[in-house]
Amino acid sequence: MPGDMSYTTEEISKLLKISKLTVYDLIKKGELSSYRVGKQMRVDAADLEAYKQRARTKTNANRPDGANQPLRSLPSASINAIRPIVITGHDIGLDILAKHMEKHIAGIRPLRSFVGSLDSLISMYRGESDIVSTHLLDGDTGEYNLPYIRRLLVGSSYIVVNLLSRNAGLYVEQGNPLQLEHWTDLSRQGLRFVNREKGSGARVLLDEQLRLHGINPGQLDGYDNEQTNHLGVASKVASGEADVGVGIEKAASIVGQLDFIPLIRERYDLVMLKSTENQAWIHSVLQILQSMEFKQELQTISGYDLSRTGEILLETLEPSF
Structure with a gap:
């Protein structure tokens, strides 16, 4: 060769x-x-x-x-009798889920892949992941995730289940000296913005809000200044390198030295492809998500709404084999 x-x-x-x-x-x-x-x-x-x-x-x-x-x-x-299960996404709730899966499901080994929501669904379409997390807003309907899942996983048999809900909004300087309160405030001249990468849920949320409010992305100074996670965006605002960014409340509480303006409650869901070989561990994952043991551990993390955790939101027909 x-x-x-x-x-x-x-x-x-x-x-x-x-x-x-x-x-x-x-x-x-x-x-x-x-x-x-x-x-x-x-x-x-x-x-x-x-x-x-x-x-x-x-x-x-x-x-x-x-x-x-x-x-x-x-x-x-x-090569290895243990089946690897690839779980995509950034939220700490996924790390907790992986730990419970490793503890309670024999014959599998959870592997974490830190990619954004849209890229996660694409990876599932390509057969590169087993459990994908997504928080993608469809601005026209106000619906989270399902419109994207239906479009990207056409012809596939899958199940969508809620992991949690959480606040998303704006990171601003401590004390909010610029008095930023709404998406429309992003059109102000002179604001230094910090963004997320393409394919992330936060980037889709921003782009949908800009579209809905008639704001040209080119107006944002820093629109092309990208970070690969919520902590990176929050840190740029906390350090004074940017005036504002979009992300989730949890990252603001971790970074500190900045304020968070909640603007939307986003639903964070999991998608699993149904197949003969997946059915056993999918059933076990659903049991974990619906268990008090799992929910009690998630409850220790501030800012999470667990009222729908473990709820099946959509399940397509069984595939034919």
């Missing part, structure tokens, strides 16, 4: 005849060396051959007859 050849995770999946989730798990555990190019993981041909050689050695060492036969394929069960 040429020394400069490399493969995507999808190509590795096809070459080894294993799922993409298993490829990500091998990378996560350090068994398969990789590097990132933009948003894409790549594996050099030499590293793939090194992994295959180690797998051959391990397989042959375990043969009773010591036969040295070529390794034709690596089914996921032979």
Whole structure:
């Protein structure tokens, strides 16, 4: 193989005849060396051959007859009997969910992927994630998440369940010296803004509010100044590097030294694809979400509304197999 050849995770999946989730798990555990190019993981041909050689050695060492036969394929069960479950999103509630899943569901290993709401749904469409979190506002209907899910997961069978609700709004300087109170205030001249990245729920919320209130994004000084999480936006405002940003209340309480102006109650939901192999752990996840043990732990975090936690909001028909 040429020394400069490399493969995507999808190509590795096809070459080894294993799922993409298993490829990500091998990378996560350090068994398969990789590097990132933009948003894409790549594996050099030499590293793939090194992994295959180690797998051959391990397989042959375990043969009773010591036969040295070529390794034709690596089914996921032979590499690791534990099924990786990829959970996307940034909220700490997802970390708590992952901990409860690891404790109560045998045969799975939760893996966290820190990507925004829209990118999470796209990753599910591509088969790269198992549980995605989303808080995407549809400005025309005022509905959260379901309009986007229906459009992006056309033809899929899935279940949508509420994790929590929380306040979203504006981060402003402590004492709110500029008296910012509403989305329309973002049209003021001279405001220094800090934004979230494209695909995040906060970015969609901002863009929808700008559209609904007739504000051109080009009017915002700092619209292209992006941070990859709520804490980053809140920190820029707290440090005085920006006058205002959009995010959730929890991040303001963590960062401190700034004020939070609540403007909307957003619903933070989970989406899980229904399939024969997923049904068992999906049922267990629903039991966790609806359990008092899980809700009591979430209740220790200020700013969360758990009145609908565990409620199934939408479930499509069973897939036919």
